Amino acid sequence: MKPATRLVKGNLPTKICQTCGRPFEYRKKWRNSWEEVKYCGEKCQRNKAKAAAAE
Numbered sequence: 001m002k003p004a005t006r007l008v009k010g011n012l013p014t015k016i017c018q019t020c021g022r023p024f025e026y027r028k029k030w031r032n033s034w035e036e037v038k039y040c041g042e043k044c045q046r047n048k049a050k051a052a053a054a055e
Contacts, residue, residue, distance in 0.1 A: 019044035 007013075012026040017040040024040035039045040 017044050019048050 007026065013034070014023045014025050015037065016023055018038045020040065022040060026034060030037050039048065
């Protein structure tokens, strides 16, 4: 029998976006690359250089 490693809605891992600083939850499309995900969405990923330069 498989251990209970299944992710359930309401109990998903979260991270803090490196651009906007807001928390975001795990998404199914990030299943294979969750460790590398740093941004909550495409907009924050596109604006990462602007945010880093402003700090």
